[in-house]
Amino acid sequence: MTCFEFESHLSSQFDAADGESRDRHLARCPECRIQYRVHRVLEESVETMPVIHMSAEAADRIARRIRAEQEPMPRSLRGVPLVLMGAYWLGAAAALLYIFHSLGFPFSSSETFRWLVTLVLAPLSFAASLWAGEFVSRAVRLFAGSGVHRE
Amino acid sequence: MDDAEAVARFLETRNPEFFEVLVHRYQERVFRLAISILGPGLEPEAEEVAQEVFLKAFRRIHGFRMQSSFYTWLYRLTFNLALDTRARARLRLPHVSDQVLAREIDRSPASDPFSTALSARQREVVRQCIEELPHLYRSVLYQAYWLGCSVEEIALTLEAHANTIKSYLHRARQRLHSLLSERGIEGSHDLL
Numbered sequence: 001m002t003c004f005e006f007e008s009h010l011s012s013q014f015d016a017a018d019g020e021s022r023d024r025h026l027a028r029c030p031e032c033r034i035q036y037r038v039h040r041v042l043e044e045s046v047e048t049m050p051v052i053h054m055s056a057e058a059a060d061r062i063a064r065r066i067r068a069e070q071e072p073m074p075r076s077l078r079g080v081p082l083v084l085m086g087a088y089w090l091g092a093a094a095a096l097l098y099i100f101h102s103l104g105f106p107f108s109s110s111e112t113f114r115w116l117v118t119l120v121l122a123p124l125s126f127a128a129s130l131w132a133g134e135f136v137s138r139a140v141r142l143f144a145g146s147g148v149h150r151e
Numbered sequence: 152m153d154d155a156e157a158v159a160r161f162l163e164t165r166n167p168e169f170f171e172v173l174v175h176r177y178q179e180r181v182f183r184l185a186i187s188i189l190g191p192g193l194e195p196e197a198e199e200v201a202q203e204v205f206l207k208a209f210r211r212i213h214g215f216r217m218q219s220s221f222y223t224w225l226y227r228l229t230f231n232l233a234l235d236t237r238a239r240a241r242l243r244l245p246h247v248s249d250q251v252l253a254r255e256i257d258r259s260p261a262s263d264p265f266s267t268a269l270s271a272r273q274r275e276v277v278r279q280c281i282e283e284l285p286h287l288y289r290s291v292l293y294q295a296y297w298l299g300c301s302v303e304e305i306a307l308t309l310e311a312h313a314n315t316i317k318s319y320l321h322r323a324r325q326r327l328h329s330l331l332s333e334r335g336i337e338g339s340h341d342l343l
Contacts, residue, residue: 010320011320034324034328035324038324038327041277042277042292042296044273044274051298051299052297061202062174062178062201063174066174070165
């Protein structure tokens with residue numbers, strides 16, 4: 001038996017007929033002896049560990065989540081023209097600008113400073129509201145999809 | 152229906168059934184890869200990883216140009232996500248020292264306490280040493296010895312040639328031998 005043949009058997013299983021040939025090879029090859037001993041240690045160490053497969057519930061959950069992702073927009077948002085949606089977001093941005101500006105800033109009464117703060121904070125708030133809207137939309141779709149099981 | 156056709160028909164029709172063909176085809180392989188990186192005791196996390204991988208793939212599939220195979224893409228997603236999850240999960244898991252383990256073993260009822268302690272400690276040390284191996288070596292060892300996968304199955308999961316997997320296994324066992332020797336397994340248990 002050569003080292004290559006020995007390694008090939010190690011990757012599958014030694015059958016009884018290979019036993020003698022294997023022992024002869026191990027007696028004269030220190031490298032394969034190390035490989036075989038670690039192989040035996042590994043076999044013994046994992047023999048008490050349970051065999052693992054993906055659970056049927058997990059597989060089902062993946063299918064449900066994908067179906068939920070595919071769910072249409074909530075009824076209240078369906079059919080709303082893009083122009084109206086754009087107007088809604090522009091209105092929200094304008095309202096944020098107005099609120100930040102009229103609230104003022106406790107550290108300075110300077111008009112320039114207030115506008116500067118407004119110009120920095122308003123786009124950030126707008127981005128945060130977009131993110132929150134996306135998050136809520138995903139949550140709604142997930143919730144709507146989670147209770148439905150369709151084949 | 153092959154992967155390319157399933158992806159194309161899904162993008163064309165938006166019918167999730169075409170994507171589910173891919174999920175059914177690869178979910179076990181993705182899970183196996185995830186658990187082989189995460190290690191024993193983190194099976195729920197591996198299922199989470201598998202779920203997240205398919206959701207990410209679903210959300211990003213429009214950008215997928217089929218320049219690599221669909222599974223190669225999933226493989227990269229799984230490997231990265233499993234490594235992130237592993238880093239987080241290992242912080243949560245309490246470390247059990249050898250002394251505590253030995254005390255626990257002493258307390259356990261057994262007909263032959265010495266041999267039970269020996270084998271339990273040996274298993275724990277081997278597990279600790281496997282955890283110290285590079286990700287790829289750990290993954291091939293877990294797949295080969297724990298999950299009972301053949302070299303050909305590991306090659307499919309890791310997107311590598313069977314001979315490369317044999318070489319990984321060889322080097323992983325070599326490294327493990329060094330680590331076990333450093334931990335004094337060699338002299339005390341006459342294992343190596």
